Amino acid sequence: MVGIQDKAAIVGIGQTRFAKGLEDTELSLACQAISAAIDDAGLAPSDIDGLAMFSMEEGREVEVARSVGLGDVTYFGEIGYGGGAGCGVVGHAALAVATGQCRAAVAWRARKRAAKTSRPWAQVSQRITGHWQWSRPFGLLRPVDEIAILTRRYMHEFGATREQLANVALAFRKHANRNPNATMHEKTLSLEQYLAARWISEPLCLFDNCLETDGALAVVLVSAERARDCAQPPVYVHAFAQSIPMQHQVMTNYFCDDPLVGPSYACARLLWERSDFKPADVPVAQLYDAFSPLIPLSLEGYGFCARGEGAAFTENGALEWPHGRLPTNTSGGGMSEAYVHGFNLVLEGVRQMRGTSTAQVEGAESCLVTSGEGVPTSAVLLRR
Amino acid sequence: MVGIQDKAAIVGIGQTRFAKGLEDTELSLACQAISAAIDDAGLAPSDIDGLAMFSMEEGREVEVARSVGLGDVTYFGEIGYGGGAGCGVVGHAALAVATGQCRAAVAWRARKRAAKTSRPWAQVSQRITGHWQWSRPFGLLRPVDEIAILTRRYMHEFGATREQLANVALAFRKHANRNPNATMHEKTLSLEQYLAARWISEPLCLFDNCLETDGALAVVLVSAERARDCAQPPVYVHAFAQSIPMQHQVMTNYFCDDPLVGPSYACARLLWERSDFKPADVPVAQLYDAFSPLIPLSLEGYGFCARGEGAAFTENGALEWPHGRLPTNTSGGGMSEAYVHGFNLVLEGVRQMRGTSTAQVEGAESCLVTSGEGVPTSAVLLRR
Numbered sequence: 001m002v003g004i005q006d007k008a009a010i011v012g013i014g015q016t017r018f019a020k021g022l023e024d025t026e027l028s029l030a031c032q033a034i035s036a037a038i039d040d041a042g043l044a045p046s047d048i049d050g051l052a053m054f055s056m057e058e059g060r061e062v063e064v065a066r067s068v069g070l071g072d073v074t075y076f077g078e079i080g081y082g083g084g085a086g087c088g089v090v091g092h093a094a095l096a097v098a099t100g101q102c103r104a105a106v107a108w109r110a111r112k113r114a115a116k117t118s119r120p121w122a123q124v125s126q127r128i129t130g131h132w133q134w135s136r137p138f139g140l141l142r143p144v145d146e147i148a149i150l151t152r153r154y155m156h157e158f159g160a161t162r163e164q165l166a167n168v169a170l171a172f173r174k175h176a177n178r179n180p181n182a183t184m185h186e187k188t189l190s191l192e193q194y195l196a197a198r199w200i201s202e203p204l205c206l207f208d209n210c211l212e213t214d215g216a217l218a219v220v221l222v223s224a225e226r227a228r229d230c231a232q233p234p235v236y237v238h239a240f241a242q243s244i245p246m247q248h249q250v251m252t253n254y255f256c257d258d259p260l261v262g263p264s265y266a267c268a269r270l271l272w273e274r275s276d277f278k279p280a281d282v283p284v285a286q287l288y289d290a291f292s293p294l295i296p297l298s299l300e301g302y303g304f305c306a307r308g309e310g311a312a313f314t315e316n317g318a319l320e321w322p323h324g325r326l327p328t329n330t331s332g333g334g335m336s337e338a339y340v341h342g343f344n345l346v347l348e349g350v351r352q353m354r355g356t357s358t359a360q361v362e363g364a365e366s367c368l369v370t371s372g373e374g375v376p377t378s379a380v381l382l383r384r
Numbered sequence: 385m386v387g388i389q390d391k392a393a394i395v396g397i398g399q400t401r402f403a404k405g406l407e408d409t410e411l412s413l414a415c416q417a418i419s420a421a422i423d424d425a426g427l428a429p430s431d432i433d434g435l436a437m438f439s440m441e442e443g444r445e446v447e448v449a450r451s452v453g454l455g456d457v458t459y460f461g462e463i464g465y466g467g468g469a470g471c472g473v474v475g476h477a478a479l480a481v482a483t484g485q486c487r488a489a490v491a492w493r494a495r496k497r498a499a500k501t502s503r504p505w506a507q508v509s510q511r512i513t514g515h516w517q518w519s520r521p522f523g524l525l526r527p528v529d530e531i532a533i534l535t536r537r538y539m540h541e542f543g544a545t546r547e548q549l550a551n552v553a554l555a556f557r558k559h560a561n562r563n564p565n566a567t568m569h570e571k572t573l574s575l576e577q578y579l580a581a582r583w584i585s586e587p588l589c590l591f592d593n594c595l596e597t598d599g600a601l602a603v604v605l606v607s608a609e610r611a612r613d614c615a616q617p618p619v620y621v622h623a624f625a626q627s628i629p630m631q632h633q634v635m636t637n638y639f640c641d642d643p644l645v646g647p648s649y650a651c652a653r654l655l656w657e658r659s660d661f662k663p664a665d666v667p668v669a670q671l672y673d674a675f676s677p678l679i680p681l682s683l684e685g686y687g688f689c690a691r692g693e694g695a696a697f698t699e700n701g702a703l704e705w706p707h708g709r710l711p712t713n714t715s716g717g718g719m720s721e722a723y724v725h726g727f728n729l730v731l732e733g734v735r736q737m738r739g740t741s742t743a744q745v746e747g748a749e750s751c752l753v754t755s756g757e758g759v760p761t762s763a764v765l766l767r768r
């Protein structure tokens with residue numbers, strides 16, 4: 001049995017601009033981000049022979065390979081479940097290069113809101129088939145409705161408050177205000193604005209929700225050996241884990257003993273088992289933030305605090321750069337930089353390890369990046 | 385860099401019955417086959433923590449996990465491109481167990497013709513979007529039409545004949561006649577019947593086409609160490625390769641210097657590089673046979689004969705058990721056992737290595753299994 005600890009490294013990152021209503025197709029956005037990541041790595045398109053993608057994406061492997069001008073591809077695979085897949089595709093690419101199935105892999109996510117596949121919950125067919133037939137007709141129409149239920153339970157059980165959720169939104173907005181590429185770069189956010197915002201699904205207001213963004217991001221991975229010769233400092237995939245907990249139900253995991261114990265718990269257990277670091281060693285994190293309450297839940301799941309203490313953890317600027325215990329989503333995250341199914345979190349993790357974040361945590365040796373909570377998920381621990 | 389040679393083994397196989405018009409859903413069929421494979425391995429459902437599936441499949445990982453009663457799942461991934469994915473999901477499962485991302489993985493394919501996703505080419509949307517818009521409106525309506533074009537070129541360039549294609553169909557039918565689980569178990573096929581059959585897409589007649597089958601098959605993989613303690617003799621994944629050749633176009637790869645050099649060439653090069661065996665060492669093969677001409681093309685691509693000699697290779701019963709040079713598709717294959725996107729070929733490869741085929745090649749130490757030709761593909765070399 002051979003683990004893949006530090007055997008693969010991210011050596012290239014690339015992204016498009018972020019906006020609502022970009023004209024390019026999802027495929028074109030993907031190709032632009034991938035090309036930029038290949039350039040950043042100092043490689044040629046023909047060097048790329050591995051592809052790890054979201055199955056939800058419109059452009060397929062052959063189209064990406066043909067359009068970007070890749071060489072013979074010797075590894076390709078997909079992961080489902082949207083926001084749960086971000087770290088998953090990075091990890092699968094790492095597995096592929098670590099085992100020699102390919103020499104240089106790209107993992108990416110392009111997302112265009114108008115694309116048919118990018119908001120599956122918004123399609124009629126998804127409301128009346130599969131497990132959603134048990135909740136959609138009864139009012140849980142959007143992901144935000146599904147998470148609102150969990151949030152109520154969390155408030156009820158542990159006394160979490162709206163002010164604590166605001167800590168999340170405000171911290172990430174401050175980080176976005178430092179990041180020129182963030183959608184919300186120019187817009188500040190105050191507690192008063194947060195508390196006065198309209199409900200989207202009570203108890204979640206406008207600012208508890210992620211943005212809706214068109215855009216794409218990509219990373220290039222090679223083996224640790226090869227990474228030493230690349231243009232950029234290598235960022236190692238120190239540990240990787242995926243999780244679908246037993247009897248899991250996507251986004252409506254209510255029918256179990258403890259709905260507040262989400263996939264992050266099982267994913268975290270594996271991740272730390274495979275890691276030389278412990279949560280206390282990790283000085284910066286990029287946590288999947290489609291909705292603000294996912295942050296306290298993930299802080300608990302990934303072991304930064306005890307069960308039920310995630311909301312309190314956010315106080316006293318704990319999530320804020322530069323002085324917080326755990327500066328989190330230091331580019332602005334899904335709530336204030338861009339929502340590209342969490343893939344921007346991966347690139348910000350890489351920047352933190354390169355020392356190039358606009359909210360750089362000095363001397364950070366490791367960064368946790370997580371994907372969706374409440375869905376089949378994944379996480380990577382990056383290392384300098 | 386660590387290869388995965390012999391690091392994972394198939395220790396369980398399971399399948400449903402094969403028929404047209406089974407009543408169960410694709411998900412149900414998948415669960416039945418997976419449960420049977422877990423039983424065969426002597427494991428409990430809760431032992432399974434890895435899932436590798438066709439992205440084309442209707443049932444998703446969470447549903448399979450919940451319905452079969454799996455434990456916490458720690459690896460999951462998908463592969464696209466239908467018939468190209470069979471060996472791919474086996475290989476990805478092998479990667480996952482070899483690297484310790486999971487301890488026991490299942491790979492499977494369930495296919496129901498009535499399922500929306502199982503015949504993508506038959507959907508209107510697939511005729512008018514993507515690359516098919518360049519061929520569908522001009523008469524290449526079905527996969528058989530696309531392969532008929534290649535077949536004409538092959539006949540033109542190398543003098544291949546219908547009698548040589550018949551060698552393929554007749555050999556596989558003879559094997560099916562020995563296999564009680566084969567759809568065509570009771571039906572013999574003569575050269576006269578073959579030559580008198582109606583055209584499906586000239587020069588391909590009825591018997592050049594695979595069956596259309598509802599059914600499901602699954603395999604269970606564990607690490608080589610653990611395999612020693614399992615109920616069944618381990619069948620090692622000796623080598624695994626995937627391929628999307630440069631500038632590949634799915635099923636209509638006509639616009640290149642040499643359309644008869646398909647993905648099998650690039651896939652084969654990688655596979656043999658990773659293997660201790662050479663084609664001459666391999667005494668039995670399961671070659672993807674959605675259409676009979678794919679067999680000579682694959683024989684060439686995988687190096688069992690020189691370019692252009694695949695059709696002649698089939699003569700003198702070379703593909704037939706027990707005396708042929710390379711008994712091929714010894715359960716009947718896609719053309720006479722069942723067409724489940726080539727996954728039945730994987731199980732027959734395992735049976736050959738276990739010594740339990742109904743057309744058992746005595747003393748076989750290795751078996752090649754390939755997936756779709758003309759699409760992004762994959763292959764595994766199994767070892768006893």
